[in-house]
Amino acid sequence: MNKFVKSLGMVSTLALLAACTNGNETATEDESSESGQETVGNMEGGNVNLAVWGSSPAETNALEETISSFEAETGIEVELEIIQDNFQDAMTARFAANNAPDVFYLEAFAAPMFIESGVLENISGEMDNTDDFFDPLIDVFRGEEDELFAVPKDYSTLALYVNEDMIEDAGLSVEDIPRDWDDLLVFAEELQGELEDNQAAMIVDQTLARHYSAFINNGLDPAGDEGQADFTSSPEALEYFQSIVDGTEAGFLQNPQIDMGIDSAGAAFGAGRAAMMIEGNWVISALNQEYSDVNYTVLESPTINGEEQSMTFTVGYTVARDAQNRDEAIAFINYMTGDGLKQWSELSGTLPPRESVAEEMNLFDNPVLEPHVLAAEYGTVWSSGESLPVVAASFDNYFQAAVNGTMTVEEAMEAAENEANAELDRR
Amino acid sequence: MNKKRKNNIQGLTFMAPATLTASLFIVVPIAYAFFMMFFNINLLSGTRTFIGFDNFSKIIGDPRFWAALRNTSTYVAVVVPIQTSIALILAALLNSKIKFNRVFLTVMFIPTLTSSSAMTLIFMWLFNNNGLVVNQIQQLTGARIQFLTNPDLALSVIMIMNIFSTVPHFMVVFLSGLQDIPANLYEAAAIDGATKVRQFFHVTIPQLMPILFYVVTMGVVGTFQIFDQAFILSGGTGGPQNSTLTFTLYIYQLAFTSNDMGRASAMSFILGVIIFTFTWIINKVMKADEMNG
Numbered sequence: 001m002n003k004f005v006k007s008l009g010m011v012s013t014l015a016l017l018a019a020c021t022n023g024n025e026t027a028t029e030d031e032s033s034e035s036g037q038e039t040v041g042n043m044e045g046g047n048v049n050l051a052v053w054g055s056s057p058a059e060t061n062a063l064e065e066t067i068s069s070f071e072a073e074t075g076i077e078v079e080l081e082i083i084q085d086n087f088q089d090a091m092t093a094r095f096a097a098n099n100a101p102d103v104f105y106l107e108a109f110a111a112p113m114f115i116e117s118g119v120l121e122n123i124s125g126e127m128d129n130t131d132d133f134f135d136p137l138i139d140v141f142r143g144e145e146d147e148l149f150a151v152p153k154d155y156s157t158l159a160l161y162v163n164e165d166m167i168e169d170a171g172l173s174v175e176d177i178p179r180d181w182d183d184l185l186v187f188a189e190e191l192q193g194e195l196e197d198n199q200a201a202m203i204v205d206q207t208l209a210r211h212y213s214a215f216i217n218n219g220l221d222p223a224g225d226e227g228q229a230d231f232t233s234s235p236e237a238l239e240y241f242q243s244i245v246d247g248t249e250a251g252f253l254q255n256p257q258i259d260m261g262i263d264s265a266g267a268a269f270g271a272g273r274a275a276m277m278i279e280g281n282w283v284i285s286a287l288n289q290e291y292s293d294v295n296y297t298v299l300e301s302p303t304i305n306g307e308e309q310s311m312t313f314t315v316g317y318t319v320a321r322d323a324q325n326r327d328e329a330i331a332f333i334n335y336m337t338g339d340g341l342k343q344w345s346e347l348s349g350t351l352p353p354r355e356s357v358a359e360e361m362n363l364f365d366n367p368v369l370e371p372h373v374l375a376a377e378y379g380t381v382w383s384s385g386e387s388l389p390v391v392a393a394s395f396d397n398y399f400q401a402a403v404n405g406t407m408t409v410e411e412a413m414e415a416a417e418n419e420a421n422a423e424l425d426r427r
Numbered sequence: 428m429n430k431k432r433k434n435n436i437q438g439l440t441f442m443a444p445a446t447l448t449a450s451l452f453i454v455v456p457i458a459y460a461f462f463m464m465f466f467n468i469n470l471l472s473g474t475r476t477f478i479g480f481d482n483f484s485k486i487i488g489d490p491r492f493w494a495a496l497r498n499t500s501t502y503v504a505v506v507v508p509i510q511t512s513i514a515l516i517l518a519a520l521l522n523s524k525i526k527f528n529r530v531f532l533t534v535m536f537i538p539t540l541t542s543s544s545a546m547t548l549i550f551m552w553l554f555n556n557n558g559l560v561v562n563q564i565q566q567l568t569g570a571r572i573q574f575l576t577n578p579d580l581a582l583s584v585i586m587i588m589n590i591f592s593t594v595p596h597f598m599v600v601f602l603s604g605l606q607d608i609p610a611n612l613y614e615a616a617a618i619d620g621a622t623k624v625r626q627f628f629h630v631t632i633p634q635l636m637p638i639l640f641y642v643v644t645m646g647v648v649g650t651f652q653i654f655d656q657a658f659i660l661s662g663g664t665g666g667p668q669n670s671t672l673t674f675t676l677y678i679y680q681l682a683f684t685s686n687d688m689g690r691a692s693a694m695s696f697i698l699g700v701i702i703f704t705f706t707w708i709i710n711k712v713m714k715a716d717e718m719n720g
Contacts, residue, residue, distance in 0.1 A: 089683065096470045113686060117471035198557065258575050261555035263548060389684045393664055400667035404576035423685060426485045
């Protein structure tokens with residue numbers, strides 16, 4: 001009996017303690033949000049909460065510093081929340097729970113889904129000087145009627161990385177590297193003949209994310225028509241994919257994981273196992289820091305059928321619909337993609353989506369970055385209709401079968417198209 | 428009576444925190460999944476429409492469901508017997524008085540401690556088209572077999588990997604079971620003239636039945652839920668040509684590629700029923716109730 005009373009007492013004390021701490025926390029939160037609401041009108045003070053995903057320490061640092069500049073300038077306080085993994089799923093869950101942050105990162109790939117679900121705030125006309133952004137980067141965040149739902153904070157594009165020493169050792173020169181894709185393949189085949197067995201002339205990734213522009217350049221958007229996938233109606237696009245299959249079979253195009261057993265293209269290139277690779281500017285910091293002995297040049301992505309092309313990957317800031325601190329949120333993203341953009345880009349090492357800032361930072365004179373910045377104008381942004389995730393998954397599932405020869409390219413594309421269409425019908 | 432009641436209250440009070448947490452994070456989500464499987468749900472905008480059993484008919488009509496069923500069943504049918512027998516044999520060897528058996532035990536236990544994603548990368552390194560295994564096979568036989576991209580072989584790489592990483596755990600379980608078998612049973616058998624092999628089949632195996640039941644059940648449950656290896660090997664697509672698409676990977680795709688939580692919940696329910704049925708059959712066949720009761 002005595003024991004029972006004691007234990008009961010202990011449990012209730014614990015419960016009481018827990019309740020107290022909870023109570024305290026909610027109290028402080030209430031206070032701060034109240035003070036926030038009082039000052040909305042004059043834009044002095046107030047707060048805004050921001051959710052981002054965790055990336056490199058350099059980027060997190062850059063974000064924190066740019067936020068400090070914003071806070072110093074406006075007096076608005078930013079509550080930063082870093083979500084370590086499954087960011088998109090976490091955001092979905094937050095919306096489902098009616099607990100969305102005011103501002104969050106939005107990947108272009110996922111933008112159509114968020115826009116069509118109607119959970120984002122229409123910010124058309126509230127962003128400063130939108131003409132200055134590279135058109136493809138901002139257009140990807142527009143809705144059906146041209147409303148704006150997000151603004152890009154940075155971007156990456158694909159370019160051709162060349163190991164100068166390997167090319168010269170093979171008796172060739174960097175100036176000889178052709179710009180056209182078909183000629184580049186001929187060059188790669190010749191180069192492969194001069195390389196050692198465990199080296200590849202060129203690394204190629206076989207996922208749709210890296211080749212979507214080949215479809216777009218040939219006038220076909222595989223996920224453009226909602227509810228219908230289309231991989232087959234452009235013979236030129238099929239020819240392009242056939243050339244990848246042929247090149248892989250001949251051995252001068254290789255996949256780092258499957259053919260070489262190296263977990264990334266950058267590592268294979270850095271270790272001198274590949275002479276060329278088509279990669280994004282995200283590899284630069286690793287090439288400079290971990291593989292500083294590699295002597296490399298960056299060229300623009302090859303042209304396909306005589307047209308310039310590249311893939312662009314971009315992330316923007318977006319505001320949740322009916323956000324509690326809407327005005328502060330808009331002030332914040334205006335600053336981060338406007339006055340604070342240069343600071344952010346310089347500190348984080350990302351590319352600024354505004355042309356004026358790119359010029360200010362002399363990026364057009366930077367031999368390594370110039371090819372990437374030029375591609376911002378003509379690159380295809382990795383985003384399309386809401387059906388893109390399904391369409392891309394089907395492509396990746398079947399294109400591999402064409403690469404290893406179990407299916408022809410036509411068969412694989414048809415199978416992928418059918419699988420994607422069946423899945424879209426089921427939705 | 429009064430005292431008993433007080434004891435009960437005391438017990439319940441102590442259990443309350445755990446019960447509360449468990450129901451909040453396990454029971455409620457499961458109940459919600461039961462509810463969701465009859466709806467077409469958009470989590471983002473929070474809209475949902477009741478569609479009855481449509482999610483189930485959509486799944487049955489999806490060739491990828493059947494591909495996942497085929498892959499997962501093959502996987503279970505191959506992996507469970509092999510991992511169980513290898514674990515049993517290794518445990519029996521370690522239990523005999525060989526030298527350095529502690530050292531062997533420690534070394535053999537390492538694969539279980541390695542994270543499955545690290546393990547997958549090691550296996551991709553071994554089995555890639557320029558990897559050790561492929562090159563060795565080519566040197567020996569002249570044939571160049573591409574494991575990762577060949578739809579007929581991609582799953583077998585995951586099978587080998589899973590056997591490699593789960594055997595040590597089950598081996599230790601068997602070993603503890605073996606050490607519990609009284610020595611006098613073996614003595615009696617030896618006096619009756621039983622050879623070592625007959626002792627193994629007529630003394631060791633029957634004595635190990637409860638352990639065997641545990642190992643087979645956990646093996647079946649674990650293999651039905653295979654996810655991470657297939658996810659990493661195929662980059663989340665289940666390719667090439669759906670050859671590495673397992674049930675859980677299919678559920679993941681329904682939820683996060685197709686953005687269809689209703690169908691993903693329905694598929695989870697189907698998987699739950701399948702695992703339940705198999706465990707029940709194993710229970711009946713191995714007469715676990717009688718042994719343990």
